[in-house]
Amino acid sequence: MRKTKRVTISDIAALAGVSKATASLVLNGRGKELRVAQETRERVLTIAQQQHYQPSIHARLLRENRSHTLGLVVPEITNYGFAVFSYELENLCREAGLQLLISCTDENPGQETVVVNNLVARQVDGLIVASSMLSDSDYVKLSEQLPVVLFDRHMSDTRLPLVMTDSVTPTAELVERVARAHPDEIYFLGGQPRLSPTKDRLEGFKQGLERAGVALRPEWIIHGNYHPSSGYEMFAALCARLGRPPKALFTAACGLLEGVLRYMSQHGLLESDIHLASFDDHYLYDSLSVRIDTVQQDCRQLAYHCFEMLTQLVDENDPTPLQRHLPATLQWRHQASVSS
Amino acid sequence: MRKTKRVTISDIAALAGVSKATASLVLNGRGKELRVAQETRERVLTIAQQQHYQPSIHARLLRENRSHTLGLVVPEITNYGFAVFSYELENLCREAGLQLLISCTDENPGQETVVVNNLVARQVDGLIVASSMLSDSDYVKLSEQLPVVLFDRHMSDTRLPLVMTDSVTPTAELVERVARAHPDEIYFLGGQPRLSPTKDRLEGFKQGLERAGVALRPEWIIHGNYHPSSGYEMFAALCARLGRPPKALFTAACGLLEGVLRYMSQHGLLESDIHLASFDDHYLYDSLSVRIDTVQQDCRQLAYHCFEMLTQLVDENDPTPLQRHLPATLQWRHQASVSS
DNA sequence: CTGAAAGCGCTAACAC
C-alpha cells in the first residue's frame, strides 16, 4: 500500500489526449474563459476525477513564492487563553485557505529562537508571536524578510505591528476596588519583571492603589516567572513570611494563579477569606469556592485583529493602526455587582 | 522591503565559483565524505552565511516525496486534555524535525471531512485523528494513501491503528465507589450515544453499578452531545424533573461537566452535597468547592504512543501492537483515600 | 482552441 506512484498532471493530460497546459487550465477552472472546448474540459475533468488526481502542493508552492501558511508562536498552548486564541485564529485561517502552524516556546527565549527559525525555514508567509524575549531586535530584523505581528506582549517601545489587550486601565480599576476593601494589605504576584505583561499589570496595580488612596508598600510586590510552580513558590514563601495567607492578592497571569490555587488547595486554604484577583479569566473560576475577580481578555477579537493585520501585511497593504489595544472586561465574583 | 529576490543555491554556487552540485553537497554537510576540497567547502559555507542563504523547502520537498509534516485532528483544542496532548505531540514532532499541523473539528463530522481533506492536500506524511465520525470507512480508505492513527475514540471494531485510554475499567471502579455511597440514585450524562467514548464509559458505568450491587434504572442514563451547552441543558432538565439536583452524577467527558458546573454555579448549587464524578481531569478541579472524583488520562503517554506508532508507519515499519490501550488514573477528591 | 517549452530551486547520477 501507499507505494503507488503519484498521479500527476502529465498523466491525466496523456490520458485525456491533451497537453499539460490544457489540463492545467481546465483543472484550475480557468478553462472556460480561456477558450478550452467544452468537450475537452469535461473529458479532462472526469479523468482527473477517476484517477483521484491531487495536485502536488509542493510543485505549486515552488512556483508561486508563497506557502499559504501562517506561523503562530505562543508560550503554552495548554494555557486556556492561548488555546482559545489559537482556536479562533485557526478558524480564520481555514476560511481564508491558509494553514496555521502552531509552536510553543515554554516561555523559553532559546526555544523561541528555535521554533521561529523553524517556521521561517518552512517559509511561512507571516508570523504571529507572543514573545518571551526581552528585546524586539530579532523580530525587527526578521520583519525585513516577512511580516511579523506581535501580540499579548510587547517589548519596550517596539514599533512593530502589535495587538494587545489594554491591561493597565482594567487592572487599575480592578485593583482599586480590591484595595478599597483591603487598604492595609494587598500583594502583587508577577512574572518576569521585564516582560511587558508584568510591567503593565504592575503599572495598573500601582494606579489602582493610588486611586484607592492606598500607599504602596514595596514588600507587596513579588516577582517570579510565568510558570505555575513559580506562583506556588511565591505564594508559599509569602504565607511562610506572614505566618498566614495574605488578605488580598492580585496575580498578573493565570499561570501564577494556578500555582497559588494549588498551594491553597493543598493547605486547606480554599475556604479562607483571602480576596483573590487576577489577570485572565477561566470558565472554571465560576465554580471555585474562592471567589476571584478577574480581567478577562477578548481572545476572539485579539485573534481577529492579529489575523487581519497580518494578512494585510502579507498582501503588502498598510493596515492602520499598526498597533492596537483592545479593551478588556472585568469579571466580578465577590458581590452581586454589575459584571460590566 | 521583503521584495528582495530569493537567494538560491545557484547564486551562492556562482559566487563561490563552483557548480550547484558542489554547493549542494557542501551545504548538506555531505561535502566531507564526498571529497570536496576543504578550501572549497569553507568558501561555499562562508558565502552562504554572508548571503543568508536559506534553502527553499518547497523545492526540496518536491524532490523527496515527503512533507516532513504530520496532521493532528482534534475536536477542540480548547479542551484541556487535547491541549496537553497537542503540546506533547508538538514537542515530539519538533525534536524529530517534523512540523505538526493542528486542526479542529468542533465535533462536527462535516468539518472533520473538510480539515482532513485539507491536510491530505497539504500532503502530510501521516495523520493522527480523534474522530467524531460514526464510521471508520473514510479513514480506512484514506489509509491506503497515508498512515492514519486514531486516538481517544474508536469506531466499532475498527482495525485501524489506535491509541486509547482504557476507559471501561477505571470508570467501573470509579462508579462502583460512588454507587456504594448512593445506591438509590446515580445519573449518567453522556455525549453522542454512538461515539465510542460515550459507549465505553456507559459500559464502565453499568459494570460499576453491577459491582456495587446496584440495579440500573433506565432513567438514570441521559445522552446529549459533547458540547458544554448540552451538559448544561441535560442537567437543567434533570433538576427540573427531580425538583432538586440529583444525589450523584457521572459525566462522561469534561465538556459535559463544564456545562453542569456552569448550571450549578448559576443556581447556587455549588455548596450542595451532590456527588460528582467524571471522566477527564483538570488541574482546577483541586480548587473547586464541589469535590469531583475523576478518571485522569495520561495525555503524555497517549501522545507518545500516537507519535511512535505513526512515525513507524510512515517509515513503513509495522509497529506492534497496532491498537494500544493505556491505563488511566483515578483522582479521588471525596475523602482522604489513596489517590492511586 | 491547443501544444511546446521554459523555469521555480533543489538533489543525485554520472561524467570528466
Add this chain to the structure above:
DNA sequence: GTGTTAGCGCTTTCAG
C-alpha cells in the same frame, strides 16, 4: 575533486 544534466510537478507565456 568538481561539473553537467536530468527531473521532481506545476503554471504560464508564446506560438501555432
